[in-house]
Amino acid sequence: MSYVPEAGIEQATLAEQSLQSVINEIKSVVGPSGWLSADADIAPYLCEQRGLYRGSTGLVVRPTTTQQVSKVMTICSRANVPVIPQGGNTGLCGGAVPPADGLNIVLCLSRMRSIRSVDPGNFTITVDAGCILAEVQQAADQHDRLFPLSLGAEGSCQIGGNLSTNAGGMQVLRYGNMRELTLGLEVVLADGRVLDCLRALRKDNTGYDLKQLFIGAEGTLGVITGATLRLFPKPVSVTTAYVSLPTLQSVISLLSLSRMKTGDQLTAFEFMPRFGVDIAVRNIHDIRDPLPGEADWYVLMELSSSVNDGHLDIMLETLLEDALEAGLIIDAAVASNDSQRAAMWRVREALVEAQKFEGASIKFDVSVPVMSIPEFIPEASQACLEVLPSVRPLAFGHCGDGNVHFNLAAPVDDDGRFGNWTPVFNTVVFDIVEKYRGSISAEHGIGLTKREALGVYKSDIELDVMRAIKAALDPLNTLNPDKVIPIRL
Ligand SMILES: Cc1cc2nc3c(=O)[nH]c(=O)nc-3n(C[C@H](O)[C@H](O)[C@H](O)COP(=O)(O)OP(=O)(O)OC[C@H]3O[C@@H](n4cnc5c(N)ncnc54)[C@H](O)[C@@H]3O)c2cc1C
Structure with a gap:
């Protein structure tokens, strides 16, 4: 982002003057309760959860209507002042953090929180993008319907942030991620115009599907202000099993068998290594290991249905018998009540929490085609062990969507400098991801963390198309200017 100085005036001074007049104009648009500027008030908006990035801003603006967002964008684009859209600030890649120079506006939709309408007959809900x-x-749920996106940050992340990061989670296998869950969007463009694609249609073949441009764009193409989302029949019966397996190949074979035998009722299929279960049991006090033993791999699988006639239990039982007979699984525990089900899920959640008790870790949120998982994990683990023999690979994830959380726990005797290995391991792991035609970011997005890696692992043509879209929608580079798109070298 660059400001054009007038002759004889220092660039920074001009930018500050321009910013101050923009701030005054914005304040008059949103009124006294629509902005924050005191240091203590704006502090939470300036850094991300893990404290990896810290920025600065001239103003945090919190509009209440799409019209106010539109006016703010018009003012900022005319004055060439960058705007950083921010939702619940739960993203983990620095995408919502403002640049350090402070010559920008943070635009947060936390006061746009209306449920605009629910249409149970059409199975849709239309909401403000600031809704949690x-x-x-x-x-x-109040209309006896299910909105299936579910993730650890659901108590604080916003729909606008979920859309902008194309969030997934535990149930993508059955319901898809935000791209699949969205029918319509309302977006304020960089120049302040309102793009109204807020339709509740499942079939709409009228040229380019414009809403998809803004999903996963991490606030670089427009400010999402409203969305029409798909709803589903609410499941009334759920059945859950925790199984042990001899190999990673058997995990994938069980996934295939489960999909064939249960139709679309397979809702979750999470895999974990023995090492992951061990650190969960070792570090988190309320964990009970559902299948103590020495199997190499474990799967937590869940079927759900909107019909409660006992068919799920029979289906699961038959599936597990077949899997046992085929030698795919070693043992299985089936939850017979909600508290047993919760205890099984607790192991999966605790695995994530437990990592911090094992010291530092370097984390990769990648995806590869499902059938490549049994080759990818051993190959990436081996490559990392060749670089640092005492590193402890820990791979787990949402197997059904090929999403592998490939993490590296620090050596037991780490001297506090494990993080310095990050660039080396980035290259090692991403090169192998690329070999399998996978993705270097399956869930969390690019933001700042993976911006330069994107420049390495996307083709020149893909980057050209991304830059062309950015230039077409945001020619002045007003929206989240330093994020996602790699700087040209
Ligand atoms: C504990 C935890 C668990 C998580 N689990 C998952 C998971 O299972 N699956 C998964 O996919 N992700 C997961 N995440 C990361 C996930 O991306 C975010 O939690 C969520 O989707 C981001 O929403 P947010 O409102 O916090 O967005 P923010 O962090 O505020 O912003 C994220 C990006 O979106 C942009 N943005 C925000 N709002 C708008 C808007 N209205 N218009 C345009 N751009 C906007 C920002 O500029 C930024 O680039 C997890 C995070 C945490 C902390």
Whole structure:
């Protein structure tokens, strides 16, 4: 982002003057309760959860209507002042953090939180983009419907942030990620115009599907202000099993068998290594290992249905018998009540929490085609062990969507400098991901963390197309200017 100085005036001074007049104009648009500028008030908006990035801003603006967002964007684009859209600030790649120079506006939709309408007959809900994800789930539930996106940050992340990062989670296998869950969007463009694609249609073949441009764009192409989302029949029966398996190949074979035998009722299929279960049991006090033993791999699988006639239990039983007979699984525990089900899920959640008790870790949120998982994990683990023999690979994830959380726990005797290995391991792991035609970011997005890696692992043509889209929608580079798109070298 560059400001054009007038002759004889220092660039920074001009930018500050320009910013101050923009701030005054914005304040008059949103009124006294629509902005924050005191240091203590704006502090939470300036850094991300893990404290990896810290920025600065001239103003945090919190509009209440799409019209106010539109006016703010018009003012900022005319004055060439960058705007950083921010939702719940739960993203983990620095995408919502403002640049350090402070010559920008943070635009947060936290006061745009209306459920605009629920249409149970059409199985749709239309919401303001500032709605918290959990609020949308509850609004659907009140109408006996399911909004299936579910993730660890659901109590604080916003629908606008979920859309902008194309969030996934535990149930993508059955319901898809935000791209699949979205029918319509309302977006304020960089120049302030409102793009109204807020339709509740499942079939609409009228040229380019414009809404998809903004999903996963991490606030670089427009500010999402409203969305029409898909709802589903609410599951009334659920059955859960925790199984042990001899090999990673058997994990994939069990996934295939489960999909064939249960139709679309397979809702979750999470895999974990013995090392992951061990660190969960070792570090988190309320964990009970559902299948103590020495198997190499474990799967937590869940079927759900909107019909409660006992067919799920029979289906699961038959599936597990077949899998046992085929030698795919070693043992299985089936939850017979909600507390047993919760205890099984607790192991999966605790695995994530437990990592911090094992010291530092370097984390990769990647995906490869499902059938490549049994080759990818051993190959990436071996390559990392060749670089640092005492590193402890820990791979787990949402197997059904090929999403592998490939993490590296620090050596037991780490001297506090493990993080310095990050660039080396980035290259090692991403090169292998690329070999399998996988993705260097399956869930969390690019933001700042993976911006330069994107420049390495996307083809020149893909980058050209991305830059052309950015230039067409945001020619002045007003929106989240330093994020996602790699700087040209
Ligand atoms: C504990 C935890 C668990 C998580 N689990 C998962 C998971 O299972 N699956 C998964 O996919 N992700 C997961 N995430 C990361 C996930 O991306 C975010 O939690 C969520 O989707 C981001 O929403 P947010 O409102 O916090 O967005 P923010 O972090 O505020 O912003 C994210 C990006 O979106 C942009 N943005 C925000 N709002 C708008 C808007 N209205 N218009 C345009 N751009 C906007 C920002 O500029 C930024 O680039 C997890 C995060 C945490 C902390």
